[in-house]
Amino acid sequence: MPKVVIDExxxxxxxxxxxxxxxxxxxxxxxxxxxxxxxxxxxxDREGECTSCALCAEMCPDVLIEVFRExxxx
Amino acid sequence: xxxxxxxxxxxxxxxxxxxxxxxxxxxHRLVAEAIDRLGVREDTIGVAGVGCGVFLYDYLAVxxxxxxxxxxxxxxxxxxxxxxxxxxxxxxGDGDLASIGMSEVVHTANRGENITVIFxxxxxxxxxxxxxxxxxxxxxxxxxxxxxRDFHYDGYPIRMAEMLATLEGVAFAARVAxxxxxxxxxxxxxxxxxxxxxxxxxxxxxxxxxxxxPTNWYMTPLAALRRIEEEMxxxxxxxxxxxxxxxxxx
Ligand SMILES: Cc1ncc(C[n+]2csc(CCOP(=O)(O)OP(=O)(O)O)c2C)c(N)n1
Ligand code: SF4
Ligand code: SF4
Ligand code: SF4
Numbered sequence: 001m002p003k004v005v006i007d008e009x010x011x012x013x014x015x016x017x018x019x020x021x022x023x024x025x026x027x028x029x030x031x032x033x034x035x036x037x038x039x040x041x042x043x044x045d046r047e048g049e050c051t052s053c054a055l056c057a058e059m060c061p062d063v064l065i066e067v068f069r070e071x072x073x074x
Numbered sequence: 075x076x077x078x079x080x081x082x083x084x085x086x087x088x089x090x091x092x093x094x095x096x097x098x099x100x101x102h103r104l105v106a107e108a109i110d111r112l113g114v115r116e117d118t119i120g121v122a123g124v125g126c127g128v129f130l131y132d133y134l135a136v137x138x139x140x141x142x143x144x145x146x147x148x149x150x151x152x153x154x155x156x157x158x159x160x161x162x163x164x165x166x167g168d169g170d171l172a173s174i175g176m177s178e179v180v181h182t183a184n185r186g187e188n189i190t191v192i193f194x195x196x197x198x199x200x201x202x203x204x205x206x207x208x209x210x211x212x213x214x215x216x217x218x219x220x221x222x223r224d225f226h227y228d229g230y231p232i233r234m235a236e237m238l239a240t241l242e243g244v245a246f247a248a249r250v251a252x253x254x255x256x257x258x259x260x261x262x263x264x265x266x267x268x269x270x271x272x273x274x275x276x277x278x279x280x281x282x283x284x285x286x287x288p289t290n291w292y293m294t295p296l297a298a299l300r301r302i303e304e305e306m307x308x309x310x311x312x313x314x315x316x317x318x319x320x321x322x323x324x
Contacts, residue, residue, distance in 0.1 A: 001075060012094035014288075014295035020255060035089070055255050057079035061099035062090060068075040 003050045004042040004057075007064040011039030017056035017065060023049045026056055082106035084115050084135050091129060095295020097285030098126055100252045101194050102133050104262055104283075105165070108269040109136065118161040119153055121146040123175065125167035126200045126287075144175020147182035150189045161272055163190040168209040169199040172232055176208075179238070186243025186277040190268045193234060193280065196287035197306065204290030208232045211305060216290070231309060235282040239315035245277030248314040251284040253302035257312070264314070276318055284310055 006017075008030055017040050018026040025046055030039040042050075052069035081087060084106035092098050109118050115136055122130040124143040131138035141149040146164035154162040171179050171193050179191065198216055199205040206216040206223060209231050213222040223231075239247040246268055250261035261283055268279035284306045286298035293301060 003075070010089050014095035016095065016295060016299070019296055019299075037094070052078050054079040058255050058258055061092070061095060061097055063081050063085060063099060063103050065079065066077065066081075067079040069078045071076050 001068065002042060002044050003047055003052050003068050003070075005066045005068075006040055006042055008039040008041060009033050010035070010062060010064050011037060012062060013037035013039055014061065015040070016059040016061060020055045020059045022053065022055070023051070025050055082110045084109045086133055086135050088132065090133060092126065093287075093289045095286055095288040095298055096126070096200075097196065097252050097283070097287075098194060100258070101127075101165075101192065101283050101285060102130070104252075104265045105163070105192055106134060107262065108265045109134075109161070111266060112161070112269055112273060114161045114269075114273070117159070118163070119157070121150045121153065121162070121164045123164065123166035123170035124201070125170050125194075127165050127167055127194060128201070130165050144170050144173070145178055146170070146175065147178040147187070147189070147191060150191075151182055151185070151187045154187060154189050158188070161190075161269060163192055163269070163272075165192045166194070167200065168193070168195045168197065168207045168234075169202075169205070172208040172234055179234075180241070183238045183278045183280065184241045184243045186245070188272055188275055188277055190272050190279045191281070192265070192268075193282040194285050195234070195282050195306075195310070196285045196290075197231070198287050198290045200287045200290055204287075209234070211309060215292075233310060235280065236315050238280050241278075243278050244280065244316050245318040246271050246279040246281075246314070247316045248280070249282040249284065249310060249312050251302055251307060251312055253284070253286070253299045260312070267317075271318075282310075284312075
C-alpha cells in the first residue's frame, strides 16, 4: 500500500497538496474524473522520498488524502 | 503501516458542493476533529447560518438545525438553554454574522451564552455571487463595490474578534487563518480550545477563521492562499484577544 492515498474521484484539482509537499511528490493532471477535474496523484515510483509528514493531507480542503507511515521494526 | 492522517469520524465521506480551494471544507474538518477529540458526537448540536456553510447537516455526523440568516446565535441560545448538557455551536459566514446577524452575535456574546461560534471570514458574500460584506477589504472589488470598497461610502472592514473581545460575557475570542500548515495548527488549537471551554461551562467562545473564496475573489485557489497572507492577515491580525482563565459560569 502506498504511503499517500488520494481519493482522486473527489479531487477538485485545487493544487494545495502539491504546493506544500516539501519533496514535490504530488502532481496534478491525472485522468479527468467525474467532477470534470484532472486530479492530483502521488508518484509511487518516488515513494521512498515521502517522509509521511502529512502536510499534503492537512492542506486538502476536501480532506481526500490519507497518509501512512512505515512502522519501525522494534 | 500506521495511519498518520485520516478523516475525522464526524466528517461524513461525501463529495461536497464547495468550489475548488474553498476553505469551508477545511473549517468543517477542524470542527469535526474538535468534536471527535472531545468524544461528543452524540451530544453535539450545530446551528448553520445562511451561506455556503448552510449544508452543514449533509457534511457533519451531528444534529444540525438551520437558522434564518444571521439568527444562528439566537437559535443556539435557545437550544443550549433547554439542553445545557449538549455542546452547541453555530457555523456562520461573514455576510451572515457581521451584516444581517450583527445584533444576534453581539448580544449572545454579551450575555455570555455558553456556546461556540465558528466564524468563517472570507471577506465576501459567497453563496449569492460575491457581494460586499462588512469584512470586505478596502479596495476589494465585489459585485456591489465594482470600483473597490471605498471607506467614504462603505465604511471600514469590521474586526469582529477584537470587537467581541471587549465584552465581559466572552470567554474566548481568537482569529486564526487556514492558509498554510503553520497557521492551520494554530487554527486547530483555537477550535479545540473553544469547544473544550464550552464543555467546562466557561462562557461564550468565538473563533474567526480567515478563509479563501477563490470563486468570488476571481482568483485561482493558489492565488487565493497568497491573498490571505498578503492582504487579509495584515488587516486582520491573528491571535487570541481574550481568554478567560477560571470557570465562572457554573
Ligand atoms: C433574510 C435573508 N436575506 C438574504 C438572503 C440571501 N443570502 C443568502 S446567502 C447570503 C450571504 C452569505 O454570505 P456569507 O455569510 O459571507 O457566507 P459565504 O457564502 O461567503 O460562506 C445572503 C445575503 C437570505 N437567504 N435571507
Ligand atoms: S506526506 Fe509529506 S512528503 Fe509525503 S507526499 Fe505528503 S507532503 Fe509530500
Ligand atoms: S488538495 Fe485535495 S482537492 Fe486539492 S488537488 Fe490536492 S487532493 Fe485534490
Ligand atoms: S462561492 Fe466561495 S464560499 Fe461558496 S463554495 Fe465557492 S469558494 Fe466556497
